[in-house]
Amino acid sequence: MDSTQSLEQLESEMLAAVAAAAGLDSLESLRIAALGRKGSLTERMKALGGLPADQRRAAGQALNRLKTTVEQAIDARRSSLAAADLEARLVQEAIDVTLPARPQPAGRLHPVSQTVDECVAIFGEMGFTVAEGPDIENDFRNFTALNIPPEHPARQMHDTFYLPERDDGSRLLLRTHTSPVQIRTMQSQEPPIRVIAPGRTYRCDSDATHTPMFHQVEALVVDETTHLGHLKGCIIDFCRAFFELPDLPVRFRPSHFPFTEPSMEVDIGCTRSRGELKIGGDDWLEIMGSGMVHPNVLRAGGVDPDRYQGFAFGMGIDRIAMLKYGIPDLRTFFEADLRWLHHYGFLPLAVPSLVRGL
Numbered sequence: 434m435d436s437t438q439s440l441e442q443l444e445s446e447m448l449a450a451v452a453a454a455a456g457l458d459s460l461e462s463l464r465i466a467a468l469g470r471k472g473s474l475t476e477r478m479k480a481l482g483g484l485p486a487d488q489r490r491a492a493g494q495a496l497n498r499l500k501t502t503v504e505q506a507i508d509a510r511r512s513s514l515a516a517a518d519l520e521a522r523l524v525q526e527a528i529d530v531t532l533p534a535r536p537q538p539a540g541r542l543h544p545v546s547q548t549v550d551e552c553v554a555i556f557g558e559m560g561f562t563v564a565e566g567p568d569i570e571n572d573f574r575n576f577t578a579l580n581i582p583p584e585h586p587a588r589q590m591h592d593t594f595y596l597p598e599r600d601d602g603s604r605l606l607l608r609t610h611t612s613p614v615q616i617r618t619m620q621s622q623e624p625p626i627r628v629i630a631p632g633r634t635y636r637c638d639s640d641a642t643h644t645p646m647f648h649q650v651e652a653l654v655v656d657e658t659t660h661l662g663h664l665k666g667c668i669i670d671f672c673r674a675f676f677e678l679p680d681l682p683v684r685f686r687p688s689h690f691p692f693t694e695p696s697m698e699v700d701i702g703c704t705r706s707r708g709e710l711k712i713g714g715d716d717w718l719e720i721m722g723s724g725m726v727h728p729n730v731l732r733a734g735g736v737d738p739d740r741y742q743g744f745a746f747g748m749g750i751d752r753i754a755m756l757k758y759g760i761p762d763l764r765t766f767f768e769a770d771l772r773w774l775h776h777y778g779f780l781p782l783a784v785p786s787l788v789r790g791l
């Protein structure tokens with residue numbers, strides 16, 4: 434075998450081995466065996482020096498050609514092995530994006546939650562923050578501080594649930610309205626005050642429009658120049674935004690609450706026909722109580738009535754939810770009937786806002 438033939442043989446062996454390499458690792462071993470520092474081709478290169486001068490040039494060129502051929506074969510094989518590797522990974526890690534989308538979440542937001550969120554959105558836009566108080570209150574904040582002294586007839590009208598008498602003879606109670614949060618707020622923050630207080634309230638009463646537990650939202654504004662015009666503007670804007678009727682008629686009717694002076698009940702326009710009630714129209718429907726905060730109440734909250742005045746109002750959340758969403762019986766709100774909730778409930782991710790709609 435002369436040296437040219439042996440190179441041809443070497444070439445075909447090497448190319449066959451490269452073509453047969455099953456993975457990137459074995460290909461790399463092949464490369465080292467041929468072209469590494471002690472590789473077979475490298476050794477041959479080194480041996481060139483021992484050849485007679487007249488053969489060296491031709492043998493060198495032949496070896497270089499072989500080296501290039503082998504290198505190219507290895508590079509080509511490496512790319513195709515890498516591509517095959519990637520292909521295999523893509524197949525293995527494939528995600529079937531054609532799967533059907535998940536069904537709508539089955540849960541619904543209760544109309545009371547939705548209505549609270551709507552109130553927070555509307556009053557939030559007007560600069561109110563949300564205040565809170567506990568369901569269990571003392572007699573002072575639920576009554577006395579609100580200008581309803583013991584023996585005042587208004588106490589009877591509240592059908593209060595009392596807790597058992599304590600050692601000192603006092604009794605805690607389930608708050609009969611959210612107005613005690615007025616006192617808590619005035620005691621804990623300096624004017625200017627602008628808060629709403631949504632929450633549970635309790636009265637011993639039950640029929641189609643009354644449940645022993647129900648919800649109210651209270652509003653309180655206290656500042657140096659707060660006046661009746663602010664009260665009216667605030668309530669009118671709220672009613673029109675909440676019922677989504679920009680020209681909804683709103684009427685203020687003189688009334689009486691111990692904790693406000695003057696006091697007004699607020700009526701909105703409605704239409705009654707064949708036992709059905711619609712919001713908007715020239716009949717009237719009462720929806721809340723309101724008034725300028727009584728000086729005695731400001732004083733009980735630690736606010737100086739000679740410097741500050743305020744307005745407050747309170748309304749039944751369940752009631753305005755029934756009106757807005759046409760729910761006929763209040764008792765169904767608290768029956769935890771999933772079919773009812775599915776019918777009257779709201780999609781949890783459709784968060785109400787004035788910009789996107791309530």
Ligand code: PHE
Pocket residue numbers: 609610611612651690693722723724745746747748
């Ligand atoms: N607390 C009153 C009620 O429960 C509502 C109200 C709140 C009236 C604030 C005037 C001012 O009926």
